[in-house]
Amino acid sequence: MSAVNRYLPAEMNAIKWGLHVSDCGFTDVVSGSDYPPGKHPPEYDFSWERGRTLHEYQLIYITEGRGVFENAATGRVKIEAGQVIILFPGEWHRYRPIKKVGWVENWIGFRGDYAEHLMNAFFSLSKPVFRVGHDEELLNLIRSVVDLTEQTPVGVQQLMAARTVEALARVRMLKMGYHKLDRRIAEKIQQARCYLLEHSEEDVDIEKLSSELGMSYSRFRSLFKTQTGTAPHHYLLDIRVNKAKDLLVNTRLTVSEIAEQLSFTSVYYFSRLFKKRSGMTPTQYRQK
Secondary structure, X not given: OEEEEEEOOOOHHHHHHOOEEEEXXXXXXXXXXXXXXXXOOOOOOOEOOOEEEOOOEEEEXXXXXXXXXXXXXXXXXXXXXXXXXXXXXXXXXXXXXXXXXXXXXXXXXXXXXXXXXXXXXXXXXOOOEEEOOOOHHHHHHHHHHHXXXXXXXXXXXXXXXXXXXXXXXXXXXXXXXXXXXXXXXXXXXXXXXXXXXXXXXXXXXXXXXXXXXXXXXXXXXHHHHHHHOOOHHHHHHHHHHHXXXXXXXXXXXXXXXXXXXXXXXXXXXXXXXXXXXXOOOHHHHHHO
């Protein structure tokens, strides 16, 4: 698990600016890890059992994995890669990744008069979770704010604030664009996801699948990645790795037999991919 957490004091010039970043960071929560990881200052610390209430706004972007979110307005909702969670001050909430899957979370916490204006004008407390898809520019904006915490020149907090505003603007743009996707296309992508799940143990021809759905492969791949946060080939591999975990735990099949059953080209490729996605070899996973 890798994590970067930055907590910043509120400087007077930053407060006068109208929006100041109070914390930011990112965490790669690997499958099987406890959550939340590590320790945080008392005002940010939480557990799933008691939840948490913050005194700031937060923008949280999930770029990999799956989990759940809950507050009083939404109840419990599923979270997937490519979704954003918006937190308002004074709002009780809780969230966590699915333990056997994990996730990657990226966030910025911020406060201020201008922050309050933006958030109340363009975002909703009753709809804090929405999809924006996989967007490298949004991720880079959040990570750039984290990088700026390592710098000390005068005015750096104003630069962090500007990039936070740009990240919020991009979130709104992506949110609006996503909801304008043709419903028929969204249904076709869902159809493709179901097909990959049902045929994950077969040698799936993804280009043929896109053709049968009436799309070129490049368009299909782009739309699939926008809605799921990952390319169709990687989506299929994730399904196979999760099935492999189940077979390692609940059957006596050898690693070679599992690789063959799940249509991997070789046991070496299967083992290398499994370790890349789970942090351990198939044999280590079975022993654990």
